[in-house]
Amino acid sequence: MQPISVQLYTVREPLAADRDGVLRRLAAIGYRAVEPFDPMSDPKGFRQVADDLGLIVPSTHAYALLERDPAEVFDAVATIGAQLVVIPAGFPPEEFTTPDGLARTADRLNGLAERAAEHGVRLGYHNHWWEVEPLVDGRHALEALAGLLAPEVFLEVDTYWAAVGGADVPALLRRLGDRVLALHVKDGPVARDEPHTAVGAGAMPVPAVLDAASGAWRVVELDSCAGDVFAALADSHAYLTGLEGR
Template sequence: MATPLSIQLYTLRDQIAADRDGSLARLAEIGYRSVEAYDPTADPAGFRRTADALGISVSSTHAYALFSKDAGQVFDAVAEIGTDLAIIPGGIAHDEFTTPDGLRRTADLLNGFADRAAERGIRIGYHNHWWELEPRFEDRTALEVLAGLLDPRVFLEVDTYWAQVGGADVPALLRALGDRVLALHVKDGPGVKDEPHTAVGKGAIDVPSILAAAPDALRIVELDSCATDVFDAVAESHAYLTALEGRS
């Protein structure tokens, strides 16, 4: 059975800040049965109660908080909200992806997080933007080089939109990375920096070809920004992806 379509809650950060429980209820009404959190340390017990009441699972969470809070506290919160996948979505200087030494330091950092997470039964992942794809080392992107330096326990959450903006042939990238890719951020838009995103299926991204290249990866909808009503956009995204892949 296909895993439920998920959504990164950063998409609705303003709405969640104003009314978390009401926003989660609207997502459930749209048909989302899974979510990806962006700060597990924000009232994890309350978040879990609301998600349980709505029948929502937690596919994964971003864990930017690892750079500012005690790792044990963060991993406890990750477990409490109901997932074992914690993803680093930033916090590393862009320049670190432009040299071999920088990539080695980045791998050491992520591998260190993975060691500590493993003690709690949690896996660490890394989420890209465009700056991990623009630098090239012979015929490979910095992200591909990094993947080769990472402990096998560290997985990748490939942001397919930013990978394309960074110059990658995204289906080819996904095939090259293979089973290191556990999750995809599925988003759409004009395919350039500093422009609003659109509902999935409404922009310039060849979403079907990208998804076909990683058939077993988690699908997680995200809009970093949106020029239309965001709930309308995430509903349209859900409808498009459900029709495309038959996911619920």
């Protein structure tokens, strides 16, 4: 099974103060993979520290692709070593409420996926609640979008935000099938504005979610945390490790 990853947005504030120290703490917890949220921030230095700690970087978010020269972004992605490049939102929420809006979004993602392929990586999209909550032609907007995406464009499904958006997440994942290459695994009260908890300590049906996409990367993320975030990340890692082999 692939090692459990962690989205570094979870620790964005301590990371800004002491990147190397934070990566050491994550490695000490037992994480063997990380997912940056900005590959443009000192990619060479980041790669060196990750390598020294035995951390792999299978995926990265790259919001910069919507704002900067894609070639520059993909160069940074190559430096940190990621093979999966994720657009983490960046489109107006109203684009997910109509067929025309979904078509425009798909066209932009498909074009970026062509550029990604030129650099030997795959492009994906990461959802929040606003891509799931609207129904377009009787389906969650994310599902309707998936039907418009080129085959090489994958999804990194944020399982928590999909639940907040009203989806039966295991069923949604089964319908999306092989399109899903990564999951954001998070937990909490399944309420939009409440802090998240350690994975396994909230209301999410985590085992059923993981079973529905057993081959996907598992990326822990806590957008916010009421207690100590490193303790929550340690508890999350322990819980998910205990589920391995199911």
